[in-house]
Amino acid sequence: MIQPKLTLVTLGGAFGLQNVSPFCLKAEMLMTQLGLDYDMEVQADPRKAPKGKLPYLIADGRKIADSELIVEYLNDITEGRVFAGLSARDRALGLATSRLVDDHLYWIFVASRWLDDEWFPNVVEGFFHIAPRPVRGFIARRARKEVEQTYHLQGLGRHTQAEQEGFARRDLQALQDAVNEGDFLFGGEPCVYDFAIAGFMAGVFDQQPATWVTHVANEYAGLKEYTERVQQRVGVFGRITE
Ligand SMILES: N[C@@H](CCC(=O)N[C@@H](CS)C(=O)NCC(=O)O)C(=O)O
Numbered sequence: 001m002i003q004p005k006l007t008l009v010t011l012g013g014a015f016g017l018q019n020v021s022p023f024c025l026k027a028e029m030l031m032t033q034l035g036l037d038y039d040m041e042v043q044a045d046p047r048k049a050p051k052g053k054l055p056y057l058i059a060d061g062r063k064i065a066d067s068e069l070i071v072e073y074l075n076d077i078t079e080g081r082v083f084a085g086l087s088a089r090d091r092a093l094g095l096a097t098s099r100l101v102d103d104h105l106y107w108i109f110v111a112s113r114w115l116d117d118e119w120f121p122n123v124v125e126g127f128f129h130i131a132p133r134p135v136r137g138f139i140a141r142r143a144r145k146e147v148e149q150t151y152h153l154q155g156l157g158r159h160t161q162a163e164q165e166g167f168a169r170r171d172l173q174a175l176q177d178a179v180n181e182g183d184f185l186f187g188g189e190p191c192v193y194d195f196a197i198a199g200f201m202a203g204v205f206d207q208q209p210a211t212w213v214t215h216v217a218n219e220y221a222g223l224k225e226y227t228e229r230v231q232q233r234v235g236v237f238g239r240i241t242e
Helices: 022-033 067-077 088-114 120-127 133-154 161-179 192-206 212-217 221-234
Strands: 006-010 038-042 056-059 062-065
Touching: 006 022, 022 067, 022 088, 022 192, 022 221, 056 067, 062 067, 088 120, 088 133, 088 161, 088 192, 088 212, 120 133, 161 192, 161 212, 161 221, 192 212, 192 221
Parallel strands: 006 038
Antiparallel strands: 006 056, 056 062
């Protein structure tokens, strides 16, 4: 295979994490596991990404935006290596689990950062350091309003704090039960679905300071050990390691 020139554009680091976005970290883990030769570039302003979100991949000049579309592209150029060895059932369960993480638990975690008055100052410094200091707070508060509206529209934002914790606990328990047997989800080597789970959970466990979701997640020791195992095996960590 003649490999295209690949550049993975990510949101970069914040809160003690070298790669703060779970979607970016999943792509980084997969590209490393596949042994691809690639560069990483930071774009701290998601509005400059093709779809206003990160990551995107530049492959010989073509931009592929969205981690799932990146996964599909990587599967194509490696002639099916991403999903090799996975049965249709593995792929069904892997996809369902990834959706739980990306489209449900992710939003609870986002809210635990953005909508907690005590934690929000970390968001201002972690995500808006690129804005000039005099307008930083204003821009961050405007963005916070959008997060609040999105969380409400998604539906989770209509629940009490105790109910949100209940939703988070059921998700975490389901993830822990899914990964509790064997080293990885589907055998002796991690696959893209392990990267979706561990890429997300690494940020939950290792961000500084903790949010309430981190405190709750710390009670799921099996999930924490698994998250560490995946990172160790692929050699890519959410946290800053040196
Ligand atoms: N479905 C997308 C989600 C990407 C995403 O939500 N990225 C976040 C960072 S974790 C982002 O760029 N957010 C910026 C924004 O929504 O303005 C993927 O899988 O790539």
